[in-house]
Amino acid sequence: MGESDSNALRRTPLYALHHELGGKLVPFAGYEMPVHYRPGILAEHRHTRTAAGLFDVSHMGQIRLIGAGADAALERLVPGEIKALKPGRMRYTLFTNDQGGVSDDLMVLRRADDLFLIVNAACKEQDFAHLQCHLGAGVAAEFLEDRALLALQGPAAAAVLARHAQGVESLRFLGGAVMTVAGIETLVTRSGYTGEDGFEISLAADRAEALARRLLAEPEVDAVGLGARDSLRLEAGLCLYGHDLDPETTPVEAGLNWVLGKRRLAEGGFPGVAVIRRQLADGPARLRVGLLPDGRAPVRDASPIEDANGRVLGQVTSGGFSPTLNRPIAMGYVAAAVAAPGTPVEFLVREKRLPGRVVALPFVPHRYART
Amino acid sequence: MSDLRFTKDHEWLRIEGDAAVVGISDYAQEKLGDIVYVELPEIGRKVAKGAEAAVVESVKAASEVYTPVSGEVIAVNDALGENPAEVNGDAMGKGWFFKIRLDDPAELGDLMDEAAYRKFVEGLE
Numbered sequence: 001m002g003e004s005d006s007n008a009l010r011r012t013p014l015y016a017l018h019h020e021l022g023g024k025l026v027p028f029a030g031y032e033m034p035v036h037y038r039p040g041i042l043a044e045h046r047h048t049r050t051a052a053g054l055f056d057v058s059h060m061g062q063i064r065l066i067g068a069g070a071d072a073a074l075e076r077l078v079p080g081e082i083k084a085l086k087p088g089r090m091r092y093t094l095f096t097n098d099q100g101g102v103s104d105d106l107m108v109l110r111r112a113d114d115l116f117l118i119v120n121a122a123c124k125e126q127d128f129a130h131l132q133c134h135l136g137a138g139v140a141a142e143f144l145e146d147r148a149l150l151a152l153q154g155p156a157a158a159a160v161l162a163r164h165a166q167g168v169e170s171l172r173f174l175g176g177a178v179m180t181v182a183g184i185e186t187l188v189t190r191s192g193y194t195g196e197d198g199f200e201i202s203l204a205a206d207r208a209e210a211l212a213r214r215l216l217a218e219p220e221v222d223a224v225g226l227g228a229r230d231s232l233r234l235e236a237g238l239c240l241y242g243h244d245l246d247p248e249t250t251p252v253e254a255g256l257n258w259v260l261g262k263r264r265l266a267e268g269g270f271p272g273v274a275v276i277r278r279q280l281a282d283g284p285a286r287l288r289v290g291l292l293p294d295g296r297a298p299v300r301d302a303s304p305i306e307d308a309n310g311r312v313l314g315q316v317t318s319g320g321f322s323p324t325l326n327r328p329i330a331m332g333y334v335a336a337a338v339a340a341p342g343t344p345v346e347f348l349v350r351e352k353r354l355p356g357r358v359v360a361l362p363f364v365p366h367r368y369a370r371t
Numbered sequence: 372m373s374d375l376r377f378t379k380d381h382e383w384l385r386i387e388g389d390a391a392v393v394g395i396s397d398y399a400q401e402k403l404g405d406i407v408y409v410e411l412p413e414i415g416r417k418v419a420k421g422a423e424a425a426v427v428e429s430v431k432a433a434s435e436v437y438t439p440v441s442g443e444v445i446a447v448n449d450a451l452g453e454n455p456a457e458v459n460g461d462a463m464g465k466g467w468f469f470k471i472r473l474d475d476p477a478e479l480g481d482l483m484d485e486a487a488y489r490k491f492v493e494g495l496e
Contacts (some may be wrong), residue, residue: 021450024404042405227404227431296408296452300427321407321430328408350410350426350433 010184010293012058013148013208021223029121031059034225041227048194048232049364052154053213053224061124062147063131065115067139073338074108074115077134079251080271081261085110090174090189092259093259094251095127100279101247101274102254105239109176109189116176118149118200120241135330148208152156153198154256155367156220161188161199164214168199173368180292182214193229195236195366221316234329235322237290237361244288244317244331245299252279255288255361286314287339290363291330291347293356298328299347305334306353313338313345334358376479378439382390383463387470391399391440391479393473394467395427395458398492403429411447412469415494416457425468427458431453436468440478446470 009032012018018025023034029188034056047053065074071082080093090109094102108306109116119127124143133140153236161168165181168188176189184207193200203211215221230240239245239254250272257280264270265277284349293299300319306312319330334345343358374386378496384391400406410426418424418438423434447469451457458466473479483491 035431036404040405042407231430296455297410298408302432321428323430362475 012057013205019117035227036225042323044224045228045231047222048154051220052156054221055151055224057189059121059152061119062144063117064142070115070139073135073139079260090176091312093116098271098273100250102245105241118139138219146205147202148205149194150201153196154193161217173370184304194232197369198312216306235364253284286333290359290361292359295326299330304348375485376482382439390472392467392470397462400459405430406455409451409455412444415444416444441474442471444469445472
């Protein structure tokens, strides 16, 4: 990747379309991105839960790993089972550091002759440098700067995409394949960040606007901005890197034990394995939990969590308003002893104590196409 | 004969005798987006000009509402508790926040009238 030699915000290939659709563009991870369009966050959120939303996520990093030992090389950086990942299958995993903390979360798709990675926008330069530094001889990392990424999410997504692409129905959750969509060659995965069924579509940057317009022309599809993307993923209990995951937080604390491959834990050979093994054996000191304030006031990132006696229990890491439940919801970390659903807690908001409780995640059930 | 006044922080006031009704402007609600919560002051609270008197929360973030004048809070719009979206739907009417009995009507002189506020907002765009 080239040096970013100015503070100028970058634009995705859909920049002009965002403007045309009345998008309110804000700086996000170095890009000018639409936080919402004319309908607003609540309407866009509800539309995604009831029909289909189209998201521009072209700011995210797309990276190929090429070479016979790519899977083994990647396993030196992540705790996930990559070698056994079958072609056409995708998996969520994490880059860990020596303390067992998370330096980014990512999706990995195995294709016939490479691994295809999607990483967070704010971490992509750092991730790429990390890969280049540690992959070793015989494995090359290629940053795909000329690709866009669209997400089509919601209960109508599959029916909509099937009108433009043969074989889409045969993909199940976390499957991926090269497909022609509306005459454009794309890489489609059945995945997303909303808790709904849906697809992420990687394609050449110069074809992205044409495909976005074709999909937006479908009656079920509306453009949805990053504001609703955030409220959708929070309802789905999914982590936002930089908030719910960071270099000081381990996968065990985050309740992401399912990303830790059985063989990987036994064999080791990834950063932070000792800390992670110890936390699995002894239990972590704190845990990520769902949090439900009793009242109407939203509780936001960084609000302290205390018990009724003012003892600090933890901190909120994501908080906002749930359009589906029509009430505030939040996620955060609390001491493991008080992480059981039902535990009463108090949030400190503007010097007031707001009562609430720990709840199970997700807030809104996932509706993935698993079969 | 408009008795409306505005602040640079996008609050409006409607003068009613020795009191003023306070809310946020249409421009402000538009900028905030979907409003999901409004925290109102207690009735009887004395507030000084420029002090934080209410909080308005959109889906994205919380913003303070400052009182443009000093005085005593004599009424609040309880309907916003159940229906905060009223601020988006009718910011200058049903979406009012609180009513304040003025300590010093001379403070109103510092505020913009509707024409001046409109000009001020145009300058922001």
